[in-house]
Amino acid sequence: MRLARHNAARNGVAVDCRRGSLFEPWPGERFDMIVDDVAGVSEPVARASGWYPPGVPSDAGQDGTRWILAVLERAPTFLAPGGRLLFPVLTLSRESAVLERARARFAAVEQVEEQWYPLGEELLAHGAEIEALAAAGSVRLERRGSRWCWATRVFVAYR
16 A cells, blocks of 8 residues: 555545445545456466466455456445446456456456466466366466467446
């Protein structure tokens, strides 16, 4: 929170920083827009990628959906009428479960961005484990040219 306050002051932006789990610090509040960026990567991928330091779990579960499903479940009650939730979905998680929940909880869900990335050497070194996750539907990779790739897709959900 100290860093968030520092960055806000440096950029002349007013912020209200609160500590807590997901929506816990905001009881009774309503927002026009919520921007989500919770951990949304399959835990085995998070471990193999090196994106999280040793001992710091993404804690998003085997299929990477634990936190985003909780956000999608609760966000509508924190949005003002006509409010929007902006959220990323990585193919390194079970996309279908995330989008199914979003479509069940919101009036409309629209993809607004997509970016593909080559699978890094650190993940290629764990090929068998990644292939098993893909076979189980926990992640999705695409062959693009000679490389395996994963994507981040950004969606907006309307209340």
